[in-house]
Amino acid sequence: MEKALEAKVEPEVILGWIEKIGGDSSSTVPLLQAVQSEYGYLPREAMDLIIQNSDITGSQAYGVATFYSQFRLKPVGRHIIRICHGTACHVSGADRLKTSLRHILNISDEEQDTAENGSYTIEEVACIGCCSQAPVMVVSEDVLGNLSGAAAQRALKKHARQNDEIVTNIL
Amino acid sequence: MDADNLNVIVGEGTCGIAAGSKEVIDAFRKYDPEINIRTVGCVGMCHQEVITEINDNNGNRFLYGQVTKQVVPKIIRYHMGEGNLPKDHLIFSPEEQSSDKWQYLGNQTRIALRNVGLMDPASISDYQQRDGYKAIKKVIEDMTPEQVIGEVEASHLRGRGGAGFPTHLKWNFARQSEGDIKYLICNGDEGDPGAFMDRSLLEGDPHNIIEGMLIAAYAIGSSMGYAYIRAEYPLAVKNFGKAIADAHEQNILGKNILGSDFSFDIKIKEGAGAFVCGEETALIASIEGERGMPRFKPPFPAIKGLFGKPTIINNVETLANLPWIISNGGAAYAAYGTEDSKGTKVFALAGAIKKGGLVEVPMGTKIRDVLESIGGGSSSGKPLKAVQLGGPSGGCIPEKLFDTTIEYAAINATGAIMGSGGMIVMDETTCMVDLARYFLSFTQQESCGKCTFCRIGTLRMKELLTKICDGNAVMGDLDALDELTEQIKKASLCGLGQTAPNPVATTLKYFRNEYEAHIKDKRCPAAVCKSLITHTIIPDTCTGCSLCDIQCPVDAITGQKKVKGSYSIDQAKCINCGMCFEVCNSKAIVVE
Amino acid sequence: MSEKVAITLNGKEIAVPSDATIRQAAMSQGIEIPTFCFDDRLKAYTSCFLCVVEVENFKNMIPACSTVVRHGMVIRTDTEAIKTTRRMALDLLLSDHYGDCIAPCEATCPSNVDVQGYIAHISNGNFPAAVKLIKETNPLPVVCGRICPHPCESQCRRGLVDEPVAINPLKRFSAEYELEYGPFMPETGQDTGKKVAIVGGGPAGLSAAYFLRQQGHAVEIHEALPELGGMTRYGIPRFRLPWDKLDKEIESIIGLGVKVNNNQRLGKDFTIDELKKNGADAVLLAIGAHKAKKMGMKNEDVEGVIGGIDFLRKVVLNEPMEIGKRVAVIGGGDTAMDCARVARRAGARYVTLIYRRSQEEMPALQHEQDETMEEGIDFNYLTAPVAVLEEDGKATGLTVISMELEDADDSGRRRPVPIEGSEDDLNFDLIICAIGQDPDLSCVENEKDVPECTKWNTFTYDEKTMVTSVEGVFTAGDCAFGPDTVIRAVSEGKQAAKAINLYLKGVKVEIKKQYNISRGRMRDLDMADFSPRYVHQKRAMEATYPSKVRMAEGGYNAINVGLSEAHAMAESTRCIECGCKAKFDCDLRKYSTEYDIGDIKFKGNRRKYEIDKRHPFVSIEADKCITCGSCVRVCSEVRNISALSFVNRGFSTKIAPNFEDPLQSTDCDACGMCIDLCPTGAMAENTGKEYGPWLNDTIISTCPSCPRGCAINVHTKESVITKVESVDNDPVNHALICKEGRFAHHLQDKLLEHGDGGLKEELDRARWLLDKSGKLAVIVSPRLTIETLFTAKKLCDEKDGTLYYLPGEKSEPNKFPFAKLHNSANAALLKKLGAIAWDNSEVECILLIGAYLEKKPLKSTKVIMMSNHDNGVEPDVHLPLAGPLRSEGAVINDKGYLAFLKTNLPVSQDSTPHAILANLGGLKGFNDIASIRKQLVENVPELSGLLSDITGRLIKTDLKPKMIDVAPDCREVAFARYCKKVGL
Known part of the structure; x- marks a missing residue:
């Protein structure tokens, strides 16, 4: 993965959030959510700043960050694709969306979920509640339903064109 | 005629968006940048998305379904008197009110969903025009907390989150327990993969939920509420947040509500992706900033909950019923349903069904009726084989039991559970072993990892199911599955573990032949399992x-x-x- | 007193406090409820579900650790359903528990010798301890060290790194070293009045005798041959196992008081019945397998054909035999090799080995084959004898046929089949058939009760209880199991001794096996998981003499030479210590044994992690973790420290230091309570072979690190302190101890090792300095016991010196608030004794006792130092203090309480601090603590009556401590430096 994806953390930003959201132990989740919404993941530096400047302990921060599926400890691509793996999506072929998107993003290493060029990260998420449009995926903010593998590829390519990203050129 | 005179209303729930509502809106705007467009929540006819309503200047309503950007010009042209009525897409018009498309809604009884899709969720005045916030006014002005609880008792409302615990009993515990502060939590952590009632309610009728919370808070004496909403539902968070702010502005939330002594405020807590947080104690841990790991009960949250204080946790759908119950009386609610289960229940109908979407029916309705008269039967034309109720905690009900009535006891008798209302319909292209594996894989990932049986047992079950799906199993593996099923149910701390084996138990009970086909014949009858096809x-x-x-x-x-x-x-x-x-x-x- | 409620527990109605949990209620009735995740120091967590019980009207199992009783509750703790659930919990936990309870060498050894344990002793240079440990399971280490085929090495995990550890050469080295300087002989038990007759003085019989004598039973061995040793003497040539060594080792067993009757053959000279009549309460048949197997070929019985084992025995007994020029040996095992080599030494010119399979299948050890070949023996593979050629009733040769191997069958073996028409006739003078041997059971044919026999010519017996079909008659060794290794016979002898002991006690003969989990067989393991983690190093080799040397002087000198001491020490470091450190105190192993858990029931994915040894004191093996969370909880909940986290969820939940950083870069203060609370070996002391996985002696003592006086559980092995633990239910500290108490024993300073009377020189010199010098300053640490302080004061008076303590502006604030008390210990007494703060006065001589000088004295000042550690000054004389955990006496803490440091570890009376000071000062009546206290009370009336009452750990005194800031003493400084050195 490209080094450029590592976020540069500004201490003032983090301290600002602690000020705004609170520094008590119940602010753990919202604070981490704020960090992730800013950087796309939880940079270690940001976590350390939270621990040093609030009541949240290292054990709590790390425990919570690894517990909830929303949080990521590694940098992500510039855009995130969330593939819904709800029951309806599962029975109508969510797996195929994954296969087809990984294919055009050229992600073959099982351990990886981000394209080599740092463009997209594929996440599997629990149900996003659009079961009657299954299978569904969310590219950045756009919810797309009733997809086939090929339709998902088309949608991704469209998104890529609009955002100056490169995906493998097929179809 | 000018398109400016048309009022266009587009359904923009998450499913509307998924079906392309943005493209449809763009198409209208492209046609006429000045066109008057409003958006509403999801009416629940998900199979008809994108749904568009046109109010012409004669005051006539036209409802169109499955609208795409290609259909938009046809609709506009018709209303400008230039073309034919796009009949294929018409759901409802002044002339035609009984189309089979309309039947979908016509066959339902909507209490919790009464406003959804019919109003702009972002508009508090829309809600108020539909009698919104009258119930809380009545409560504050005319009723004691005991009377509120009494009314709810009369309605026989049971928690709609899944377990079906009588709502008034829970409230009584909290009402009676000592505490300088009591908390009310709205559980919007709709984690069942395959359920979206709560999302639609939070997105489409947030004020109704706020009013429900106000009523509950008044009844138990709470001054602080939390709405725990899944982070996967950004639109729900957005709409609910706006609703809170608007309610504040009108002094419906905050200090001395509507000039009374009653004060109540709501904070949104976004979940961070953990199914187990639907469990009360895990949800509390999560709000407290901890890992969402359930703890042993007792003490129950009603006695010792959030931050050690008495806490009531009510599901979104439960809350959605409350304003109606107060306005119409508990008895009116209890008039629906059966002896065992009163009122209505919302289901999220999806899968191999012609007309999927939100369905609210009186308790006591037969599953078959929901599938056929509302859902319109199989979408593929292939015979239906089962419905899955209750998600990962529930089970599969086979076609031969489709005459089971929807009520707690009857559903439990099949081995499934009512659950929160996910209803996934399956035809013969679904492999039941693969489905069981899917659920076990889900619970395995979602297990908080605390208890032995749930943490390791569910993985071992999943591994056995994988072995079966891969055609590597022996018949003895079914015994091992049985054994694990029994023990995991008996020796887990929370509901997640106790119910995790249900999908296996019911599929083994009703579809043992499919398991045996995988093991003995190395064949997947539904042609799904990759190793066997x-x-x-x-x-x-x-x-x-x-x-x-x-x-x-x-x-x-x-x-x-x-x-x-x-x-x-x-x-x-x-x-x-x-x-x-x-x-x-x-x-x-x-x-x- | 809380209210009581009535409950029914296992059918019995009892009253228990209304706030009791079911577990507490059960324990009040003496019913033990197993648990992993519950500990009195923690809040109930309810995760392991081992503690489940059944409560009437509940369909689910109820966790007893967290369910509070209710009036009328009907509880059962002992149903089959409960056991089923508990077993399932154990099965599930074990299915994700990745480790080796005992190292595979130990597990593979037929006698389960604790290889890892003795290698640890060897690596510490403690060879006698190594042999003592070996002899707990194998009384014949010298024999085995020479000739054991060492299956242990085949499973040695070091083989996944480079080559297996040279286990057998290590055993040989230590055993022979010890034989020379020892030998170790265990204590025999008190005479029980019972008598055991052992028939057969081979390895099995000797082993049984060794263990039976330790139980105090009288033992009499009846041996058919002229000397003891059985197959080790009569079946193994002495160039492989020298008789002097064998004799000495046998003597160490017989020396335990075993009566021996040689030349007494069962069935000929006596019967079992007679043994019983003559007072034997039990009889052990260990007659071995001394009858050569027949080939089943034509003319096999003619003169000139002999069985392998018969041949070897005849040679040993020096019986006349015609060897001739050409000898054939048939067979491919070790006996065949031995026969061939002995035949060569007996003068045969040409010796030919005939084996029907190929070299690949040959069962003899590779080095035996090589040596045999080097000694000029001709190997004929894929050749089978068909008939003996005979002339005048005498063998003249063999007809042989060539063989070929079929493709492997299902069992993986390739069967040899003759090639038709390939017969050939070969000339031989002597034909030795070494294809195996059987027990000769004809000796029991005429018994009154004939023990039942199997079709393989062995005694029918129960492998667990070693009993034969005849009451009171047991069996062991080759005649029981069939011909096998010496170590197998030793193991059976040991097992038989256990069984006989139980039988003689009149209790049910039942021997339960400990549960052991294994990472797997070698072939199932991945080298990549092991190899990169270690520095590769060649295995040490025993040197075998060239064949010319071996054959010289008749060929009966030892053929090889074992490892040297240096080689052995170096080789022992190659052991990678796979056996679990917690093997003796693992709850998972304990309950798995108790609930009869078998093989891994659920095979599936297991979590595998690297061992985290980055912290100098604590190691984390997350793949042994059962996720009870006790470590995380004791750390956060009790210690209020953020060091350990739960990580991930679902199956991959694990525990790790926060952010998986090294533990020392978290807030961890190394109290090590995580180790105490861990029910498995997931959290353990990060030690290497200095403390092997030994079964230690434990002593409850008092922690001397501060006046709080926490109880500590001290483990020792061979009088070395190996581990310190907290003590359950200690009210002083709620069973929590700190880094200093737990890890201070790591400060073993070589300086302390004085031999017998080794202190004399130092003491003389110190006395000389004290007498010669003028102005004397005695500087004490206030951490010393009041007895030592008082003695120092007396010495000071005697020598006209001034008593000082060290003021400590620079003393660090207390880092261990939960356990360690304030620094002003004994301040009240020091004031009382008139001590003043050290002011760097110019003196001629300083006597520095347990104190750390910040500012160096003038060069001309003579310094006598009493401390265990480097103290910042260069002393003229260095005397020791008692070891960190071997202090005794009393201290006054900062609350004015008298606290007694009551070590239960052995203290050498001459080297206690007060004894040394009394010696230096020539003080009378200061040699024992009682007399010092007597005088102390006379001088300090406030202590009157208190010092005699040492039953309580804390006693309020009238001595009001005045807070004086004092510098850390040398022990604290040394520990701080040590921690720094190891990276804390």
């Missing part, structure tokens, strides 16, 4: 279009472009992902 190309049918070759992620397909019948699949490389089958336009690929 093969994809092959019929040369006579193949047109040589090369689509399959392009799509194959593992380069297993070779052939000569434009040469008919030249393509073939290298079985050694094929991973049976099904991409080729999906793209083949000439049906030249068979799966066996």
Whole structure:
């Protein structure tokens, strides 16, 4: 993965959030959510700043960050694709969306979920509640339903064109 | 006639968006940038998305379904008197109110969903025009907390989150327990994969939930509420947040509500992705900033909950019923339903069904009626084989039991549970073993990892199911599954673990033949399990279009472009992902 | 007193406090409820579900650790359903528990010798301890060290790194070293009045005798041959196992008081019945397998054909035999090799080995084959004898046929089949058939009760209880199991001794096996998981003499030479210590044994992690973790420290230091309570072979690190302190101890090792300095016991010196608030004794006792130092203090309480601090603590009556401590430096 994806953390930003959201132990989740919404993941530096400047302990921060599926400890691509793996999506072929998107993003290493060029990260998420449009995926903010593998590829390519990203050129 | 005179209303719930509502709106704007467009929540006719309503200047309402950007010009032209009524898309018009499309809603009884899709969720005045916030006014002005609880008792409302615990009993515990502060939590952590009632309610009628919370808070004496909403529902968070702010502005939330002594405020807590947080104690841990790990009960949250204080946790749908119950009386609510279960229940109907979406029916309705008269039967034309109720905690009810009535006791008797209302319909293309594995894999990932049986037991079950799906199992593995099922149910701390084996138990009970086919014949009757199927190309049918070759992620397909019948699949490389089958336009690929 | 409620527990109605949990209620009735995740120091967590019980009207199992009783509750703790659930819990936990309870060498050894344990002793240079440990399971280490085929090495995990550890050479080295300087002989038990007759003085019989004598039973061995040793003497040539060594080792067993009757053959000279009549309460048949197997070929019985084992025995007994020029040996095992080599030494010119399979299948150890070949023996593979050629009733040769191997069958073996028409006749003078041996059971044919026999010519017996079909008659060794290794016979002898002991006690003969989990067989393991983690190093080799040397002087000198001491020490470091450190105190192993858990029931994915040894004191093996969370909880909940986290969820939940950083870069203060609370070996002391996985002696003592006086559980092995633990239910500290108490024993300073009377020189010199010098300053640490302080004061008076303590502006604030008390210990007494703060006065001589000088004295000042550690000054004389955990006496803490440091570890009376000071000062009546206290009370009336009452750990005194800031003493400084050195 490209080094450029590592976020540069500004201490003032983090301290600002602690000020705004609170520094008590119940602010753990919202604070981490704020960090992730800013950087796309939880940079270690940001976590350390939270621990040093609030009541949240290292054990709590790390425990919570690894517990909830929303949080990521590694940098992500510039855009995130969330593939819904709800029951309806599962029975109508969510797996195929994954296969087809990984294919055009050229992600073959099982351990990886981000394209080599740092463009997209594929996440599997629990149900996003659009079961009657299954299978569904969310590219950045756009919810797309009733997809086939090929339709998902088309949608991704469209998104890529609009955002100056490169995906493998097929179809 | 000018398009400016038309009022266009587009359904923009998450499912509307998924179906392309943004494109539809863009198409209207493209036609006339000045056109008057409003958006509403999801009416629950998900199969008809994108749904668009046109109010013409004569005050006539027209409802169109499955609108795409191509359909938009046809609709506009008709209303400008230029073309024919696009009948294929019409759901409702002044002339035609009984189309079979309209039947979908017509056959429902909507209490919790009464406003959803019919108003702009972002507008508090829309809600108020539909009698919103009258119930809380009545409560504050005319009723004591005991009377409120009494009314709820009369309604026989039971928690709609799944377990079905009588709401008034829970409230009484909290009302009676000592505490300088009591908390009310709205549980919007709708984690069942396959359920979306709570999302639709939070997105489409947030004020109704706020009013429900106000009523509950008044009854138990709470001054602080939390709405715990899944982070996967950004639109719900957004709409609910706006509703809180608007309610504040009108002094419906905050200090001395409507000039009374009653004060109540609501904070939104966004979940961070953990199914187990639907469990009360895990949800509390999560709000407290901890890992969402359930703890042992007692003490129950009603006695010692959030931050050690008495806490009531009510599900979204439960809360959604409250304003109606107060306005219409508990008895009116209890008039619906059966002896065992009163009122209505919302289901999220999805899967192999013609008309999927939100369905609210009186308790006591037969499953078959929901599937047929509302859902319109199988979408594929292939016979239906089962419905899955209750998600990962629930079970599969086979076709032969479709006459089961929807009420707690009757559903439990089948081995499934009412659950929060996910209803996934399956035809013969669903492999029940694969489905059981899917659920076990889900609970395994979602297990908080605390208890032995849930943490390791569910994985061992999943591994056994994988073995079966891969055709490597022996009959003895079914005994091991039985044994694990029994023990995991008996020795887990929270509901997640106790119910985790249910999907296996019910499929084993009703679809044992499918398990045996995998084990004995090494065959997947639904042609789903990848290790037991093969994809092959019929040369006579193949047109040589090369689509399959392009799509194959593992380069297993070779052939000569434009040469008919030249393509073939290298079985050694094929991973049976099904991409080729999906793209083949000439049906030249068979799966066996 | 809380209210009581009535409940029914296992059918019995009882009253228990209304706030009691079911577990507490059960324990009040003496019913033990197993648990992993519950500990009195923690809040109930309810995760392991081992503690489940059944409560009437509940369909689910109820966790007893967290369910509070209710009036009228009907509880059962002992149903089959409960056991089923508990077993399932154990099965599930074990299915994700990745480790080796005992190292595979120990597990593979037929006698389960604690290889890892003795290698640890060897690596510490403690060879006698190594042999003592070996002899707990194998009384014949010298024999085995020479000739054991060492299956242990085949499973040695070091083989996944480079080559297996040279286990057998290590055993040989230590055993022979010890034989020379020892030998170790265990204590025999008190005479029980019971008598055991052992028939057969081979390895099995000797082993049984060794263990039976330790139980105090009288033992009499009846041996058919002229000397003891059985197959080790009569079946193994002495160039492989020298008789002097064998004799000495046998003597160490017989020396335990075993009566021996040689030349007494069962069935000929006596019967079992007679043994019983003559007072034997039990009889052990260990007659071995001394009858050569027959080939089943034509003319096999003619003169000139002999069984392998018969041949070897005849040679040993020096019986006349015609060897001739040409000898054939048939067979491919070790006996065949021995026969061939002995035949060579007996003068045969040409010796030919005939084996029907190929070299690949040959069962003899590779080095035996090589040596045999080097000694000029001709190997004929794929050749089978068909008939003996005979002339005048005398063998003249063999007809042989060539063989070929079929393809492997289902069992993986390739069967040899003759090639038709390939017969050939070979000339031989002597034909030795060494294809195996059987027990000769004809000796029991005429018994009154004939023990039942199997079709393999062995006694029918129960492998667990070693009993034969005849009451009171047991069996062991080759005649029971069939011909096998010496170590197998030793193991059976040991097992038989256990069984006989139980039988003689009149209790049910039942021997339960400990549960052991294994990472797997070698072939199932991945080298990549092991190899990169270690520095590769060649295995040490025993040196075998060239064949010329071996054959010289008749060929009966030892053929090889074992490892040297240096080689052995170096080789022992190659052991990678796979056996679990917690093997003796693992709850998972304990309950798995108790609930009869078998093989891994659920095979599936297991979590595998690297061992985290980055912290100098604590190691984390997350793949042994059962996720009870006790470590995380004791750290956050009790210690209020953020060091350990739960990580991930679902199956991949694990525990790790926060952010998986090294533990020392978290807030961890190394109290090590995580180790105490861990029910498995997931959290353990990060030690290497200095403390092997030994079964230690434990002593409850008092922690001397501060006046709080926490109880500590001190483990020792061979009088070395190996581990310190907290003590359950200690009210002083709620069973929590700190880094200093737990890890201070790591400060073993070589300086302390004085031999017998080794202090004399130093003491003389110190006395001389004290007498010669003028102005004397005695500087004490206020951490010393009041007895030592008082003695120092007396010495000071005697020598006209001034008593000082060290003021400590620079003393660090207390880092261990939960355990360690304030620094002003004994301040009240020091004031009382008139001590003043050290002011760097110019003196001629300083006597520095347990104190750390910040500012160096003038060069001309003579310094006598009493401390265990480097103290910042260069002393003229260095005397020791008592070891960190071997202090005794009393201290006054900062609350004015008298606290007694009551070590229960052995203290050498001459080297206690007060004894040394009394010696230096020539003080009378200061040699024992009682007399010092007597005088102390006369001088300090406030202590009157208190010092005699040492039953309580804390006693309020009238001595009001005045807070004086004092510098850390040398022990604290040394520990701080040590921690720094190891990276804390």
